[in-house]
Amino acid sequence: MLIHAGFHIEIDCPADTPLVLMLNVHPDRRGALHTPDQIRATPGVRMRSYRDSFGNICRRLVAPAGRLLLQSDFLIRDSGAPDHVRPHGRQQAVADLPDDVLQFLLPSRYCETEALMPFAWAQFGDVPEGWVRAQAVVDFVHGHIEFGYPHAWAQRTALGAFNDRRGVCRDFAHLAVALCRCLNIPARYVNGYLGDIGVPPVDAPMDFSAWFQVWLDGEWHDFDARHNRPRIGRILIAAGRDAADVAMLTAFGQHSLARFEVTTVEVPPRLHLPQPHQARCALSAETSASGWSAMT
Structure with missing residues (x-):
């Protein structure tokens, strides 16, 4: 297409x-x-x-x-085709991660892993590692945050989204990224185009979109905590530690x-x-x- x-x-x-x-x-x-x-x-x-x-x-x-x-x-x-789903995707040991991937386990400006670490392990520590654990994070964030354009605030961090329980796609991505990093799953913030292709159109101005990617089985995979469903037609523009990058x-x-x-x-x-x-x-x-x- x-x-x-x-x-x-x-x-x-x-x-x-x-x-x-x-x-x-x-x-x-x-x-x-x-x-x-x-x-x-x-x-x-x-x-x-x-x-x-x-x-x-x-x-x-x-x-x-x-x-x-x-x-x-x-x-x-x-x-x-919609986003690829790999439920048996494996999580790589930290000691074996490529050098350029290791940085995506570290805290960053909008992703305060230290503050969220106790919650992350209490909430997801018993979930099997890999794709299943990453999806559990997505399920939690999707249900925890209320989406709304009036909730947009440029200074909100992952911890802020966790406490406020509201935000836009950037906030969903930041919280999911931070929680994955807490669990030793490399995660990076990405943005790009995502139109209403294969889904009912949304009655709102079209915008750029933010989602995130995790490193499993030696490559990056798309996850979207706002929509929490495979989507068609993502066009990647940029990737970094968080929105500041x-x-x-x-x-x-x-x-x-x-x-x-x-x-x-x-x-x-x-x-x-x-x-x-x-x-x-x-x-x-x-x-x-x-x-x-x-x-x-």
């Missing part, structure tokens, strides 16, 4: 403002691109790319004073978001690409709490 994805973002800057964007498709999915994944800026500005320490694609630019339009529009191939836009100066649209739709087979419905909102609550960083 083909998925049509992209975004339309407008920001206002009172002065020339350096930006770092993390909005390109992750290298792990770039081989599936059917058309180029390019970021276009209006007015035109120079951009240069680099890879961060986690392998994500980042773009540096300086936004001129005034309004800057950022756009992307691409087609990507997808198997059309994968901010979709970091501005080193004052700025405001004027327009935000995300598109993720399946292209009907044997039909020309339709004009997709692009949900509009002045400021998406989910994104404001999960993918934006302002440094002033």
